[in-house]
Amino acid sequence: MSELKVTDLTVKFAGITALDHVGFTVEPGSIHAIIGPNGAGKSTCFNVLSGVYKATSGSVRFGGAELTRMPPHKIAALGVARTFQNIALSRFQSVEDNVMLGRHRLMRAGFLSTGLHLPHARREDARHRARVREIARFVGVAEYLDAPVGMLPYGVQKRVELARALAMEPKLLLLDEPVAGMNGGERRAMAEVIVAARADLGISILLVEHDMGMVMRLADQVTVLDFGRKIASGPPAQVQNDPEVIRAYLGEQAVQQQDGVVMAKGAPGQAQAGVREGALPQGAPEASGEQS
Numbered sequence: 001m002s003e004l005k006v007t008d009l010t011v012k013f014a015g016i017t018a019l020d021h022v023g024f025t026v027e028p029g030s031i032h033a034i035i036g037p038n039g040a041g042k043s044t045c046f047n048v049l050s051g052v053y054k055a056t057s058g059s060v061r062f063g064g065a066e067l068t069r070m071p072p073h074k075i076a077a078l079g080v081a082r083t084f085q086n087i088a089l090s091r092f093q094s095v096e097d098n099v100m101l102g103r104h105r106l107m108r109a110g111f112l113s114t115g116l117h118l119p120h121a122r123r124e125d126a127r128h129r130a131r132v133r134e135i136a137r138f139v140g141v142a143e144y145l146d147a148p149v150g151m152l153p154y155g156v157q158k159r160v161e162l163a164r165a166l167a168m169e170p171k172l173l174l175l176d177e178p179v180a181g182m183n184g185g186e187r188r189a190m191a192e193v194i195v196a197a198r199a200d201l202g203i204s205i206l207l208v209e210h211d212m213g214m215v216m217r218l219a220d221q222v223t224v225l226d227f228g229r230k231i232a233s234g235p236p237a238q239v240q241n242d243p244e245v246i247r248a249y250l251g252e253q254a255v256q257q258q259d260g261v262v263m264a265k266g267a268p269g270q271a272q273a274g275v276r277e278g279a280l281p282q283g284a285p286e287a288s289g290e291q292s
């Protein structure tokens with residue numbers, strides 16, 4: 001099994017250092033979360049890992065391969081699959097056809113022989129469609145296989161996206177805010193699928209998520225970014241009590257006020273000026289059911 005090792009990763013855009021010598025390791029078969037307030041560099045990190053952005057310096061190694069100079073399709077071919085913050089599916093195609101797109105790199109029959117319905121291409125297509133149906137059952141979308149994706153509820157579409165990523169038979173899955181915009185029930189269903197993907201398929205998972213209840217419940221390890229720098233890392237229980245992390249989320253005042261309890265000032269439910277999105281709850285709560 002391959003580990004993902006990120007070392008000294010730096011990404012600069014004109015005038016902005018989005019990632020500043022960031023390092024972390026995703027152990028094989030683990031769930032690792034990257035968290036941090038808005039603009040911390042989480043998406044930039046994902047975009048480098050999947051080949052969308054080029055690193056300014058540093059290294060990303062997956063197994064024996066250096067990913068930083070590889071195009072996205074080569075990284076995918078090594079077994080790294082990702083989902084996106086905003087759903088990236090073909091709305092007019094069926095669930096089955098969308099998930100089949102994930103299998104393309106695994107198919108040997110060319111476009112022409114598939115189009116001409118040659119026997120070997122037909123057999124291969126049937127084999128892949130059978131696997132697609134298995135994966136659809138695994139993520140709980142089997143009943144929607146024939147439906148156009150655009151007709152389905154948002155939570156189901158997010159699971160279809162996960163199914164398409166799993167259809168690539170990845171070793172490492174990058175999930176960019178997998179429960180964003182979902183209601184409580186949808187979040188719990190998604191969390192169950194993520195846990196099952198690790199347990200049943202042995203996949204390593206790297207997760208960016210603003211739902212801290214979910215992160216604290218699912219992740220084995222958490223890396224915290226703020227303004228492009230890694231400010232903390234470790235198991236969830238350790239990270240959520242780290243003063244640097246509390247300061248990043250709630251500001252200096254909160255650190256001075258808090259004595260074991262992290263709270264923002266102001267009326268309940270009212271955001272404090274300067275408090276950044278993704279407030280960090282104490283304890284290890286169940287999946288929150290609330291959107292951060």
Ligand SMILES: Nc1ncnc2c1ncn2[C@@H]1O[C@H](COP(=O)(O)OP(=O)(O)OP(=O)(O)O)[C@@H](O)[C@H]1O
Pocket residue numbers: 013014016017018036037038039040041042043044045
């Ligand atoms: N393509 C780009 N060009 C210029 N600046 C960028 C680009 N992508 C990201 N940035 C900047 O890099 C910094 C990190 O942004 P990034 O989107 O990675 O943060 P994030 O932690 O994912 O935030 P959010 O939680 O809001 O999605 C921000 O200052 C952002 O404006």
